[in-house]
Amino acid sequence: MSIVYLNGAYMEASEAKISPMDRGFLFGDGIYEVIPTHQGKGVGLGLHLKRMENGLRSIGVEFDAEPLKQVIAELLEKNDGDDLNVYIQVSRGTYEKRFHGFPDKVEPTVFAYTWQIGPAHVADKAQAHTLKVVTADDLRWQRCHIKSTSLLGNVLHFQQSYGEGYDETLLFNGDGNLTEGSSSNAYIVKDGVVYTPPLSDELLPGITRKILLTILAEHSDIKVVERAVSKQEVLDADEIWMTSASKEVGPVIQVDGQKVGSGEIGDVWLKAQTLYSKHCYDIDC
Template identity: 50%
Template sequence: MSTVFLNGNYMPIEEAKISPLDRGFLFGDGIYELIPSYFGKMVGFQGHINRINDGLNAIGIELNWSDAQWQELCDTLSKKNGAGPLGIYLHVSRGTDTKRFHAFPKNITPTVFAMAFEIPVPKTPDLATVGKGYALISSEDLRWKRCQIKSTSLLGNVLHFQEAYAAGSQETLLYNSNNELTEASSSNIFIVKEGVIATPIEDNQILPGITRRLVIDILAKDGSLSLEERVITLDEVNAADEIWITSSSKEIVPVTQLDSKVVGDGNVGLVWLKAATLYSKNKFSY
């Protein structure tokens, strides 16, 4: 039985209840985060908290929690749930109104919910054990135009993810109406061509992924690999030597198939191996 947090109290998950008039339930009116924590050590904590605060500000939810409050919540949830490999999920909705009405209500208190659940311990990057990599499909990005906000309104992402799931793939790579790469339904994208790594720039078309940013910072600090943030065309994606997806729960995953065609030579690449090794060694420094 897992322990969760709801509006100031810790309780068994079976006892956690919200009103059906909560705007998170009615409208998806909220912001969320997922922080990986391994045996009490979180990855990218400050980046995640900065992003949840940015999201709350972007949609006008006033919570005003300090970083220390978030830290205490995450640490307590980890301890109460065994302090093993956990995903710590943070969720803030605008709160509960007295009626269903689209405009923001005044003088309601945000709903704060958090839980922890088991996640796999990442394996040490190794070509012999990584397997064959992910298979992706591609699709035009049909989500809303504020993807930089980590909103709980995830139906657009869910529909794109379901495309991949129904096709027997692990993810859907997305591109805009100009045939330019955006991201994937639940992760960010990197490509590699002739040893140079590239990833789309941060704008309203992509979520500013914390793992994405950690990869960029770690590789820049090491300096042994070249990386560019720029516009990437779909033609470049199809001609890439390597493709990776990144997220807090997946870290860096190699992709070896896109739309039933092999990526590069069909094998997990050496650039991925070096980048994943550097990430594995340095992720707790951020």
């Protein structure tokens, strides 16, 4: 049984108990992060914790995430494995009655645990996990930039693809422009140029996205343009990628049953994943 962290203490997972009056349980009133680690090194650790602080501040919870670095270090030490995901969730806390308004003088509930993941991805077309996706109108709320634990909208969109044997759902707003995936940021490549939607309240400011774009700007001649991307541009793309902590730079080879480009992994992806694998631990600003 793995060791978890709950409100200042480390314990077996079976011993961790949270009140049903916790607002994270009743309302999804909390923020979370998932941080991949390999050989004890977190990818974008500082960036993840900064996003957590920003998310909590946006819902009215003042929280210092810096001490979580020590929590993460101890969890990695207590749980065997070279390749682990660390999940951290902070809810507003527990209050004696169910009431939509924010209660005064409650302490946040802080929970963290780890689980085994595969090794870091390698830039090899033969070993890459390719993705087949479907498209859908984005039916989630209008604050997708907050990494809230209220994930039902994302879950339903993901299930739309997963239930049909696909890997992800590409989402489009009311103007017919790409937002993101149900659990990933999205990109297209056309004539060697990478296009991705600009950050807004319609998509999550992904840490893998930030790391990748920083690496491409600093270590490559690949041109990246942040602008609206239409559905037709997606369907006409030479390459499509999706990024997340688990996917890293995931190559999409099929959309709605149609091949992306040649239907094979693209050369721009190979260059991008090569650079990501080499430099991802260097970006933590």
